[in-house]
Amino acid sequence: MSLDGCGAPQQGVDIQVGANEVVLTGKVRSEGAPVGGAFVRLLDASGEFTAEVVSSADGDFRFFAAPGQWTIRALHRSGNGQASVNADGPGVHPVEVAVA
Amino acid sequence: MSREDVLVSAAWSEENLTTPGVVFVEVDEDTTAYDGGHIPGAVKIDWKNELQDPVRRDFVDREGFEKLLSAKGIANDDTVILYGGNNNWFAAYAYWYFKLYGHDTVKLLDGGRKKWELDGRPLDKEQVERPATEYKAQEQNLAIRAFRDEVVDAIGNKNLVDVRSPDEFSGKLLAPAHLPQEQAQRAGHIPSAINVPWSKAANEDGTFKSNEELAEIYGEAGFDGSRKTIAYCRIGERSSHTWFALHELLGHEDVKNYDGSWTEYGSLVGVPVELGSGKEG
Numbered sequence: 001m002s003l004d005g006c007g008a009p010q011q012g013v014d015i016q017v018g019a020n021e022v023v024l025t026g027k028v029r030s031e032g033a034p035v036g037g038a039f040v041r042l043l044d045a046s047g048e049f050t051a052e053v054v055s056s057a058d059g060d061f062r063f064f065a066a067p068g069q070w071t072i073r074a075l076h077r078s079g080n081g082q083a084s085v086n087a088d089g090p091g092v093h094p095v096e097v098a099v100a
Numbered sequence: 101m102s103r104e105d106v107l108v109s110a111a112w113s114e115e116n117l118t119t120p121g122v123v124f125v126e127v128d129e130d131t132t133a134y135d136g137g138h139i140p141g142a143v144k145i146d147w148k149n150e151l152q153d154p155v156r157r158d159f160v161d162r163e164g165f166e167k168l169l170s171a172k173g174i175a176n177d178d179t180v181i182l183y184g185g186n187n188n189w190f191a192a193y194a195y196w197y198f199k200l201y202g203h204d205t206v207k208l209l210d211g212g213r214k215k216w217e218l219d220g221r222p223l224d225k226e227q228v229e230r231p232a233t234e235y236k237a238q239e240q241n242l243a244i245r246a247f248r249d250e251v252v253d254a255i256g257n258k259n260l261v262d263v264r265s266p267d268e269f270s271g272k273l274l275a276p277a278h279l280p281q282e283q284a285q286r287a288g289h290i291p292s293a294i295n296v297p298w299s300k301a302a303n304e305d306g307t308f309k310s311n312e313e314l315a316e317i318y319g320e321a322g323f324d325g326s327r328k329t330i331a332y333c334r335i336g337e338r339s340s341h342t343w344f345a346l347h348e349l350l351g352h353e354d355v356k357n358y359d360g361s362w363t364e365y366g367s368l369v370g371v372p373v374e375l376g377s378g379k380e381g
Contacts, residue, residue: 039214049299050265051277063277077220
């Protein structure tokens with residue numbers, strides 16, 4: 001993974017999570033099936049845009065955030081959807097987003 | 101300058117895919133997106149391997165830019181339409197390069213790949229070959245590029261527009277939230293900078309907001325239209341997006357992009373750094 005770049009890295013690849021990192025991760029699904037190529041947006045507690053990635057072929061996405069309340073919003077040509085996640089501290093916080 | 105001189109819609113683009121003298125160019129940091137399907141007829145430019153100097157932290161020089169565009173089959177009188185992923189960050193960066201090296205007619209595809217894909221417009225995997233040209237570039241137009249000393253001198257007297265996310269601005273994060281955070285330089289922002297995240301200039305589908313909306317957003321954040329302006333982010337690509345909004349869409353005359361951005365400034369010895377939201381004092 002490139003660290004001097006700023007583009008979104010490939011999603012769905014195993015990573016080492018640092019002890020203090022807050023990771024929000026999960027899948028985008030439509031009627032239960034994973035949706036690849038969705039634009040997944042991380043919004044903070046005030047609804048402000050924070051980051052965006054494209055879901056992997058298996059629907060995976062991942063953000064490195066800070067503790068707090070987050071909304072994850074997915075856009076796809078088949079539909080949009082969103083989900084909330086409360087990250088109370090460091091670690092991996094799973095979240096699923098359904099688009100329709 | 102009107103919006104039509106610098107931006108084209110996805111609909112216009114789809115109608116002009118084979119128009120002679122119009123060249124579509126996809127620009128990305130990770131070119132696997134292009135390889136997996138691109139706008140029919142578009143050539144690709146790899147932001148990292150083709151636009152950056154492989155050794156020094158700088159761009160390809162004038163000669164390198166000429167060589168690159170000649171090999172891509174882009175002529176001086178072509179209308180170049182740039183697009184890419186990440187809400188056109190790298191396409192906006194490339195747009196700024198094309199302007200830096202004096203290309204006449206270059207435009208951004210409004211919304212980039214995202215809008216194109218959300219619209220369900222065609223992508224293909226055809227190999228694109230264009231006959232080589234003899235492209236001639238100008239000397240860099242430094243009226244749109246800021247260097248570090250100029251940025252330090254601008255504290256308190258020019259608009260310094262920090263376009264990173266609020267958490268990067270305040271010093272809580274060192275990189276955008278889709279990247280790991282293990283970096284060594286200091287966190288925070290340049291004193292007197294206002295924080296207007298690049299994303300404020302874009303709609304959810306990646307298209308730019310209207311000029312009226314843009315003027316309101318920057319005005320509310322404390323942007324002073326009578327002052328000169330320097331925009332920065334972490335490595336200079338998100339600030340190219342904002343440079344485009346301020347200089348090309350809103351028509352502010354003296355706007356520079358500081359491509360060294362926070363990865364340079366936050367590692368300089370002895371320069372002032374401010375933490376927090378910056379609005380208290």
